[in-house]
Amino acid sequence: MDFLSNLISGLSLGSIYALIALGYTMVYGIAKMLNFAHGDIIMVGAFTIIVSISTCGLPVWVALILSVVMCTVLGVVTERVAYKPLRKSEPLTVLITAIGVSYLLQNLALLIFGSSQKSFPSIFDISSVHIGDLSMSGESVVTLAVTIIIMIALSLFINKTRAGKAMRAVSEDKEAAELMGISVNKTISLTFAIGSALAAVAGVFYGATYGFIGPYTGSMPGIKAFVAAVFGGIGSIPGAMIGGLLLGVLESLSKAYISTELSDAIVFASLIVVLLVKPTGLLGKVIKEKV
Amino acid sequence: MGLNEIKAKKNDLITYGIVIILFAIVAVMVATGMATRHMQSILVPVCINIILAVSLNLVVGFLGELSLGHAGFMSVGAYAGCLFAIYTADILPAAVRFPLAMIIGGVVAAVFGVLIGIPVLRLSGDYLAIVTLAAGEIIRSVIINLGFTGGAAGLKGTPQDSNFIIGFVVVLITMFVIMNFVNSKHGRAIKAMRDNKIAAESCGVNLNSYKLLAFVMGAFFAGVAGVLYGHNYSILTADVFDYNRSIEILVIVVLGGIGSIRGSIISAIIITILPEALRGFADYRMLIYAIALIVMMLLNSSEKGREILSKLNFRSLGSLLKNRGAKKEVQGNDE
Numbered sequence: 001m002d003f004l005s006n007l008i009s010g011l012s013l014g015s016i017y018a019l020i021a022l023g024y025t026m027v028y029g030i031a032k033m034l035n036f037a038h039g040d041i042i043m044v045g046a047f048t049i050i051v052s053i054s055t056c057g058l059p060v061w062v063a064l065i066l067s068v069v070m071c072t073v074l075g076v077v078t079e080r081v082a083y084k085p086l087r088k089s090e091p092l093t094v095l096i097t098a099i100g101v102s103y104l105l106q107n108l109a110l111l112i113f114g115s116s117q118k119s120f121p122s123i124f125d126i127s128s129v130h131i132g133d134l135s136m137s138g139e140s141v142v143t144l145a146v147t148i149i150i151m152i153a154l155s156l157f158i159n160k161t162r163a164g165k166a167m168r169a170v171s172e173d174k175e176a177a178e179l180m181g182i183s184v185n186k187t188i189s190l191t192f193a194i195g196s197a198l199a200a201v202a203g204v205f206y207g208a209t210y211g212f213i214g215p216y217t218g219s220m221p222g223i224k225a226f227v228a229a230v231f232g233g234i235g236s237i238p239g240a241m242i243g244g245l246l247l248g249v250l251e252s253l254s255k256a257y258i259s260t261e262l263s264d265a266i267v268f269a270s271l272i273v274v275l276l277v278k279p280t281g282l283l284g285k286v287i288k289e290k291v
Numbered sequence: 292m293g294l295n296e297i298k299a300k301k302n303d304l305i306t307y308g309i310v311i312i313l314f315a316i317v318a319v320m321v322a323t324g325m326a327t328r329h330m331q332s333i334l335v336p337v338c339i340n341i342i343l344a345v346s347l348n349l350v351v352g353f354l355g356e357l358s359l360g361h362a363g364f365m366s367v368g369a370y371a372g373c374l375f376a377i378y379t380a381d382i383l384p385a386a387v388r389f390p391l392a393m394i395i396g397g398v399v400a401a402v403f404g405v406l407i408g409i410p411v412l413r414l415s416g417d418y419l420a421i422v423t424l425a426a427g428e429i430i431r432s433v434i435i436n437l438g439f440t441g442g443a444a445g446l447k448g449t450p451q452d453s454n455f456i457i458g459f460v461v462v463l464i465t466m467f468v469i470m471n472f473v474n475s476k477h478g479r480a481i482k483a484m485r486d487n488k489i490a491a492e493s494c495g496v497n498l499n500s501y502k503l504l505a506f507v508m509g510a511f512f513a514g515v516a517g518v519l520y521g522h523n524y525s526i527l528t529a530d531v532f533d534y535n536r537s538i539e540i541l542v543i544v545v546l547g548g549i550g551s552i553r554g555s556i557i558s559a560i561i562i563t564i565l566p567e568a569l570r571g572f573a574d575y576r577m578l579i580y581a582i583a584l585i586v587m588m589l590l591n592s593s594e595k596g597r598e599i600l601s602k603l604n605f606r607s608l609g610s611l612l613k614n615r616g617a618k619k620e621v622q623g624n625d626e
Contacts, residue, residue, distance in 0.1 A: 028417075033417075082585055085589055085593065086588065086592050092356075092357055092416075096357070096545055096584060097585050100581050100583075100585040101585060103577060103584065104582060104585065110577070111574070223421070223424065223425075223428075227425070259436065261432060261436050262436055264428060264432050265428070272410060272411070272422055272425065272426070275414060275422060276413070279414065279418075
């Protein structure tokens with residue numbers, strides 16, 4: 001039973017990673033850039049919840065909407081201001097800019113909220129669920145359920161709608177997509193918007209699970225989610241889901257059975273192993289280098 | 292000797308000149324008592340940051356790959372060198388022990404560089420950046436969990452042998468080695484690889500071994516800087532070597548100009564002194580770094596921005612990136 005409850009907490013953690021990894025993988029697939037600041041969007045989303053519930057006393061559903069809107073706008077604005085002018089630049093330039101944006105968000109939060117961790121309001125008033133001897137916390141049940149719903153909706157969106165088709169086309173070949181009348185700029189903005197909205201949702205679940213949020217809260221889950229995206233094959237949406245869940249389970253089990261302090265090291269080591277054995281990840285496509 | 296080589300030599304001599312003149316000014320200030328205690332206390336950190344920035348510039352500027360694990364190599368070197376110094380504190384005199392500790396720290400960091408580099412350098416770009424970051428974090432959490440490193444509480448008892456003169460000598464050695472390396476046949480191979488991988492490979496440049504060479508060299512000097520760091524403070528904890536530290540070094544390199552050794556040196560000096568000199572600045576320090584990073588990159592990516600930069604006399608950076616952007620000849624532009 002111990003094993004099962006560890007597995008479930010791993011799956012719940014993994015679904016948070018999966019939500020963040022989706023943002024990474026979609027942006028990477030379309031803009032071919034590693035959005036280093038994506039992790040910090042989670043932190044912004046969580047802080048929006050804290051401010052609107054604890055400080056302004058707004059109802060939970062308003063706070064949730066505010067948080068998603070805030071992150072979406074932030075994602076689109078950073079893309080417009082910082083990444084769009086660099087679309088033809090070298091990857092090194094874009095990566096350094098993304099690190100700059102990440103640093104900017106962290107330090108703005110540091111100036112506004114201070115370095116101490118703020119407690120996250122309890123927004124899911126759900127008692128834990130018992131099945132036989134097994135008990136699951138309300139948060140993990142909600143996290144798992146919402147993640148599954150979001151993933152199904154996202155798959156439908158990508159595969160069935162016109163906008164989703166445009167996104168797939170842009171990620172395949174930007175120039176050809178443009179010739180077909182697809183607005184590349186709008187599609188990239190849309191991708192950032194969706195990715196950031198998912199990050200906001202992840203931020204809510206992260207805050208609800210851990211209870212505390214600080215200016216640097218987003219960076220570690222952000223990096224781990226990138227690991228998850230690589231794990232599943234960067235650019236692949238089902239890959240990000242599977243990668244996130246696997247990584248969450250791996251982290252939870254190594255915390256339970258190996259060592260709490262070493263769990264991060266194990267997660268990162270798994271990234272190195274995956275990249276060596278199968279550099280394209282579990283579901284990634286092989287891209288041939290052209291001269 | 293070709294024209295480019297003469298130009299490179301001249302450039303190097305100017306850089307040496309700047310560093311030696313700065314050293315002389317500081318030495319006079321210390322000798323005449325003009326430098327306060329507080330000013331003296333940041334002299335060694337300045338040297339450490341110069342070594343770190345120059346060695347990271349070798350990887351970022353000349354190899355063209357982003358390594359975010361520089362602080363990891365620094366910590367490996369620091370722990371190796373400091374443990375050696377602690378165990379030999381009673382046996383060896385400081386004059387022998389400290390240089391030996393630095394060499395050991397550097398070599399151990401270089402060994403880690405090889406161990407991490409062989410698998411990691413098969414990747415490039417974003418993947419390489421994130422994997423070096425992961426490697427740095429692995430090193431940090433392993434150090435915290437090992438018994439003989441003092442764990443989370445830190446390593447105490449390292450003899451405090453660091454001083455400004457030694458720091459300066461190590462800076463000179465680092466400059467000498469890296470600047471000569473960059474202008475050598477191997478350095479040209481690495482720059483060729485940065486500018487066009489496929490063309491370099493078809494000219495017979497062995498990509499993997501040259502990548503590894505530059506990476507390991509960067510790791511070696513990061514380790515030496517770590518030993519210097521460890522000998523400057525009474526306690527050594529692994530937490531100071533997290534990836535924020537790596538990014539701080541990257542900020543120094545980027546602000547000084549990617550691919551410019553002289554720029555790295557000047558920017559390391561400014562960035563170390565500025566927060567100490569302006570107390571009120573400390574709160575906004577990281578925020579300003581972040582904005583500076585973004586603005587630098589945005590300016591460099593547009594024609595107009597590059598003009599502004601070259602007017603501001605960030606010549607090295609502007610011209611280097613311009614040439615890289617336009618895929619022109621790069622030779623002779625790197626200092």
